[in-house]
């Protein structure tokens with residue numbers, strides 16, 4: 607730390623992203639990226655947009671917001687687009703948390719980082735023994751609620767009815783539902799937006815839409831909430847969506863059918879992976895996401911992670927007490943899963 611670093615931030619523990627090794631080629635199952643490239647149209651439109659990079663992008667992102675809105679039955683003024691969904695989550699922490707925040711003790715690690723960054727009092731609510739969320743813990747509380755649905759790194763979803771019960775239980779407090787993984791078998795809360803003015807739903811192009819490298823996320827909410835988020839966007843980085851990303855995003859949305867097909871393939875590969883891992887003796891949580899969370903009685907989580915890495919396969923291990931026997935494994939292509947399963951079998955036989 608330099609002697610110039612603000613005392614306001616000196617105590618921060620930043621978010622630790624998954625490894626993105628640049629040295630050798632791994633079978634990369636550690637950051638829940640898609641094994642499929644963006645659609646040919648998305649690629650071509652981004653390439654074409656490169657010729658206009660001397661110009662700033664459209665700060666209103668109007669067309670992209672209209673198309674995204676149409677996909678969810680909403681209007682453009684009910685949509686904000688951001689540099690990854692991490693950015694809309696960051697804005698939500700800034701905008702809506704004067705009464706503190708609550709979120710599960712096991713969930714997306716960024717929530718805690720944002721709470722600390724913005725000095726928002728937070729409480730982490732323990733998941734039940736089986737890693738599910740008890741919705742009763744969140745009903746009627748005054749703090750803003752952040753819930754990843756499906757949750758990470760467990761993959762376990764809540765139903766829309768369960769989330770609606772939380773939203774309805776206190777209309778004077780906001781609920782933010784992070785739907786980064788919803789396209790892999792969860793139910794979107796977007797249809798609730800017409801009914802509730804205390805609900806923000808966030809989504810991303812990073813997982814189901816194969817665009818993690820482009821950084822494109824979005825928020826869906828009633829127009830007044832979107833306006834608040836826009837105030838923060840225009841106060842930090844009005845050109846947060848660059849021309850290449852905007853063009854690729856528009857192209858990918860035209861090919862929504864391809865996205866759906868890719869998601870169906872991932873869901874199939876997930877079922878296959880769960881079946882084979884279970885046959886090998888793994889305990890696998892019931893996932894509705896593009897990853898599985900699994901542990902084996904004969905090998906520690908860290909040990910398995912390290913041995914897989916040694917053999918060229920990257921998965922995500924968390925050192926946290928309740929998680930350390932597990933690994934979070936991204937569900938990729940059938941070939942990637944076969945490489946993983948064969949290697950795990952070898953490790954267990956050794």
Ligand SMILES: *Cc1c(COP(=O)(O)O)cnc(C)c1O
Pocket residue numbers: 689690691692693714754758784786809810811812818821822823
């Ligand atoms: C991946 C992820 C995000 C956001 O990713 P972006 O790439 O910033 O859109 C948000 N929430 C959860 C739970 C995630 O796993």
